[in-house]
């Protein structure tokens with residue numbers, strides 16, 4: 001049967017807030033979880049991923065999990081370790097104990113951030129390109145993907161790991177013209193990941209059908225994802241303001257962009 005009740009971790013965050021707005025239209029009922037309280041949502045579970053009992057209770061009875069909670073930028077190794085590595089492990093253990101529901105896991109382009117961008121018409125970056133994390137943050141996303149593979153191989157627990165590009169209302173840099181995922185396409189991709197059959201552990205890039213796309217969306221489309229948006233409508237304005245990509249700047253010519261040289265630090 002199609003999944004209906006979904007646990008949304010990280011529901012207070014930027015992407016969580018966008019998905020709270022968009023996913024109910026697909027018929028999902030969302031159970032919200034975040035360490036940050038959410039105004040106007042008295043039933044949201046306000047707990048840390050370190051709280052194993054709260055996670056067990058949160059997962060109990062849902063049909064699937066969309067796991068967005070965690071540190072979403074670079075930070076100290078200790079903080080990344082607690083929130084993203086131990087926190088994701090705690091979620092997987094809770095899900096395994098509660099019937100192994102499918103997890104849609106927010107991975108990131110920063111798991112492969114040091115990969116050179118195909119700027120001059122080179123082939124799109126395949127999904128099985130070697131991992132090249134650009135930060136401790138990206139390294140934690142590599143861990144999440146490997147954890148998902150282990151839980152599939154060992155326990156038959158399904159995951160779709162989505163290497164999200166930049167999911168915001170609009171792209172705000174020349175790099176984002178290549179890696180942007182519109183919120184609408186984000187919801188379409190999560191819906192496809194929730195409803196596709198037999199996903200085992202699938203790894204997919206998450207972005208819109210951008211004219212300047214850097215990576216291969218084949219594995220995402222195999223789930224039934226049909227992106228509708230393209231960042232190109234923003235290109236002229238952004239390039240007029242910021243100029244073309246500078247080939248001598250490492251932050252312009254690798255997938256991970258500014259995370260290579262000047263990573264945004266959490267909390268900020």
Ligand code: NAI
Pocket residue numbers: 009010011012013014015016033034035036047048049050067068069070071072073082083087106107108109163164165166167168
């Ligand atoms: P965000 O920083 O706005 O939201 C993350 C949420 O997780 C926050 O509400 C925070 O309170 C919560 N959180 C952090 N540590 C927690 C803990 N220990 N226990 C419980 N809750 C905790 O980040 P955003 O942009 O919404 O991203 C969501 C997820 O998607 C993150 O995992 C991020 O790494 C991933 N992602 C997002 C991208 C984007 O473009 N927005 C791109 C690539 C990956």
Ligand code: 15L
Pocket residue numbers: 072073108109110164165166167256257
């Ligand atoms: C990410 O992984 C971050 O969570 C998000 O805030 C953006 O910085 C995004 O990558 C990006 O690469 O633009």
